[in-house]
Amino acid sequence: MHNPRLTILGCFSASPKANAHPTAQLLEMKGHLFLIDCGEGTQIRMRQQKAKFSRINHIFISHLHGDHFFGLIGLISTFGLMNRQQDLHVYGPNGIKEIIQLQLKLSKSYTQYQIHFHELESLAPQIIFEDEKLSVETIPLHHRVYTNGFLFKEKIGERKLDFEAAKNHKVSHTYFSLAKRKKDVVNLDGKTIAYQQITLPPDEPKTYAFCSDTSFKPDIVHQIKNVNLLYHESTFLEEHEDLCFKTKHATAKQAGIIAQKAKAKHLVLGHFSVRYRNLEKFKLEAEEVFSNVTLAKSGLTISIN
């Protein structure tokens, strides 16, 4: 299984512009393709990235500000036009179901596939999706409206086959999957081989934390401790900290502090206000407190490791 990969579709705040797309991200993890937020025009960005629309079964919406969800109804309609059959799960704040269903009703465009709305209202972290390979939990944030970030956590996987060792120990390939699941096996000579002899420890499970939009909220640190990749909003630079207070956003430096306190491996900054021409300043500001910083950019793909 590959490392998870995050693709930025849009990373600017407020109104969409030709070269400043609102928030949307694709996360490929353990065979899933998750869509996180869906600003206006997200489906066009997805086409540009040649994303397989049919692979998206779960959409996570952080909050009901337009730059994070105005593209959702269009994408849901497009799924319908594509004759989608499989169920779709949408996770987002209370009210999201009403918004989508009202538009589908008035346009007489009820979808032939089923949409399951998972409406959120808890102020505490909760697991909202889980299977045998990963879990997704909310990260309660602090913004002008009810907002959640999302923490995507791989579960520890099977041990990995040491092909060379298995060959040397004369273990038939029919036993490989057993050994990977920590069972000792019998080789072609009838001898018992401990699973540790022919397998290696599993990959470290990877984690991704998406935190947008929010004011500086250090109490999320314990939840995202040691996260492999942290996306944290940085709408403003320190020089506009007063605007953060008013609009409930964060600065690049504050994002850096969160990354540093959480001992994150890698920080991606985004949700830039379009007032700034030189985004490099965001990187410099966060680097004052945290060393591994990347600026989000439409089309950028980051391997999570």
Place this chain on the structure above:
Amino acid sequence: MHNPRLTILGCFSASPKANAHPTAQLLEMKGHLFLIDCGEGTQIRMRQQKAKFSRINHIFISHLHGDHFFGLIGLISTFGLMNRQQDLHVYGPNGIKEIIQLQLKLSKSYTQYQIHFHELESLAPQIIFEDEKLSVETIPLHHRVYTNGFLFKEKIGERKLDFEAAKNHKVSHTYFSLAKRKKDVVNLDGKTIAYQQITLPPDEPKTYAFCSDTSFKPDIVHQIKNVNLLYHESTFLEEHEDLCFKTKHATAKQAGIIAQKAKAKHLVLGHFSVRYRNLEKFKLEAEEVFSNVTLAKSGLTISIN
């Protein structure tokens, strides 16, 4: 006053793609800048055309299919972010108010400017906007949901000054506006000058008919008789007439027949299905019955004369 001008922002049906934008048009007529339909991403097209957002006070939505209105909430929000103060008028089918207001409410983004919703439900043509210079009336169409086209009609204007004649007749410029309003005036020698001597007849009032989406509906012909510019949808070519029947759309040839019967001066075709690679066929098909045909294209501006 200039001739009215139509700018195509988008002219494809169904889902937006990077190079196939859904329906939206800007009509500049008698000092107004009208927006007609507003598919997803329209505000980005407007920026690309350098349209003055603040000049738009009236938005006309033909029907509640996504490719004609999913961009409206984003534009309304952007007006808010731009700190718009002047009122906005939105004309569209019943339900449009609920859709917009629900989203503004849930995102706690009530606008500081006032939005007047003019919800339509009549099946007969009605005048929905009028001032001293023009009127706008609905053209009831036939589609899968309640749909109106819109007929924009200039009123006959003032007579035009014949500057050379006015000079020759020694008429002071302070009398020009009186003469343009058909009043005889007194010249510098104290002699009465008939207004006809120093003015020319006013320009012929121009008309624009927007007809999308609709199946072939010849009973609109009497309403749009002699229209200067007719935009008529042509989702399909004749080879797919069966799809027209099913989806309540028209072919290029049917659009040509409407233009020919209405004795329109100029026909613009649009709302093309993305199934076609060669749009030139639409032009050829309409030209079988009507000679002055243009294919809509994002960014195309047409002078109405």
